Amino acid sequence: MSKRTIVLMPGDGIGKTVLDETVRVLNAAGFEADYVEGDIGWEFWKKEGNPLPQRTIDLIAEHKVALFGAITSKPKDEAFEELASELKEKGLVYSSPIVGLRQHFGLDICARPCKTYKNNPLNFIKRGIGDEIVEPEVDVVVFRQNTEGLYGGVEWSNPPKDVYNALMTHPKFKQNFGETPVDELSVSTRIFTKKATERILRAAFEHAKEYGYKSVTVCEKPNVIRETSGMMYKMAQQLQKSDYSEIELWNTNIDAQMMWLTKNPDTYGVMVAGNMFGDIISDGFAGLIGGLGFACSAQMSADGVAVFEPTHGSAPKYADYETSIVNPIAMVESACMMLDYLNEKEISTKIRKAISEIISEGNVRTYDMMKMTGRADVVTKGAASTTQMADAIIAKF
Ligand code: NAI
Numbered sequence: 001m002s003k004r005t006i007v008l009m010p011g012d013g014i015g016k017t018v019l020d021e022t023v024r025v026l027n028a029a030g031f032e033a034d035y036v037e038g039d040i041g042w043e044f045w046k047k048e049g050n051p052l053p054q055r056t057i058d059l060i061a062e063h064k065v066a067l068f069g070a071i072t073s074k075p076k077d078e079a080f081e082e083l084a085s086e087l088k089e090k091g092l093v094y095s096s097p098i099v100g101l102r103q104h105f106g107l108d109i110c111a112r113p114c115k116t117y118k119n120n121p122l123n124f125i126k127r128g129i130g131d132e133i134v135e136p137e138v139d140v141v142v143f144r145q146n147t148e149g150l151y152g153g154v155e156w157s158n159p160p161k162d163v164y165n166a167l168m169t170h171p172k173f174k175q176n177f178g179e180t181p182v183d184e185l186s187v188s189t190r191i192f193t194k195k196a197t198e199r200i201l202r203a204a205f206e207h208a209k210e211y212g213y214k215s216v217t218v219c220e221k222p223n224v225i226r227e228t229s230g231m232m233y234k235m236a237q238q239l240q241k242s243d244y245s246e247i248e249l250w251n252t253n254i255d256a257q258m259m260w261l262t263k264n265p266d267t268y269g270v271m272v273a274g275n276m277f278g279d280i281i282s283d284g285f286a287g288l289i290g291g292l293g294f295a296c297s298a299q300m301s302a303d304g305v306a307v308f309e310p311t312h313g314s315a316p317k318y319a320d321y322e323t324s325i326v327n328p329i330a331m332v333e334s335a336c337m338m339l340d341y342l343n344e345k346e347i348s349t350k351i352r353k354a355i356s357e358i359i360s361e362g363n364v365r366t367y368d369m370m371k372m373t374g375r376a377d378v379v380t381k382g383a384a385s386t387t388q389m390a391d392a393i394i395a396k397f
């Protein structure tokens, strides 16, 4: 069999470091692949006026699977300031290459697992019935619709006339906003399509089936957001009945779910939600299992393009440290999701087992796991560097 090729997109800041270390772990674990590098991020915005150059899109289209570190993005004015002087007259506007990737490749399914590692000092703890300390074991995978809903980008301030007129045909709009001057209105839409809703629901149920989760929870707000949340829940009921009767379907409201997050996080299995609520619950659950140093994700399209990335950003303040201090586990875990996707489960299991042992033993911990403030000197105070953590993982193979 010919070797597969993986596109590496290091991006900016710590994205580069964690990706380098992750490739080292993948090689040591016996994953056989060729790698090609895809340019993405702030550097390419500054130099070329495009943070997602066409050549990177072409590479992903050719090879389908990518590992992505993280990028830096900055507000509009700063983005313009940092543009190369010869590009300043061209009327270029910065837009997020992450959103660009999602839209270009239709990466509509986002999966974010949040699983407790035993003995991680960052695990959430609470008081039990007799006031004893309890550490709930979280094992949740959030399936977030990644392209529509509130992040679909269909929005206006001071909406144009035809939009305003269309809104005025809705009795609730007329009643509640009909008196407001149009230039005092901002409108963001929440559009769900049946096609994308069905895809995210099916992905959630399939995952539950494959990995033995007993429940899928739709986390929306169908009692209030009747059309979009309502459609998602109704479709989930139909799908469960027709194709997944062995899996329980639960239904929670996003607000109540955030309250229950700390009450019974160990109750939930697979969660599924629209774009924004999925973003919220996945950050919520990630906070219970160690936060940004542990939060990994996968984004997948209908035609086989998949991008795996940690949830954290480029953490610019740590980017120039001579010895990198950030935790590579979120990136390594994202690579494990890639291995699962590529059916290399033996290798992903080996890597996860190594991580689990290291955390459990507690001898090698990055600064976040030691609850230190991130500074260049944490390494002299006993925190493992990024490279030392990767070395420790590799030493377990
Ligand atoms: P960030 O995730 O880069 O950093 C926030 C804080 O989290 C850091 O200061 C650090 O204390 C901690 N942290 C992050 N990753 C860590 C790791 N692997 N190990 C240990 N600690 C870690 O978010 P921030 O500071 O809001 O954004 C910085 C830049 O990253 C911005 O330009 C932002 O636009 C971009 N960003 C990019 C994302 C992406 O590429 N997917 C996601 C979020 C932000």
Ligand code: MG
Binding pocket: 279, 280, 283
């Ligand atoms: Mg988020």
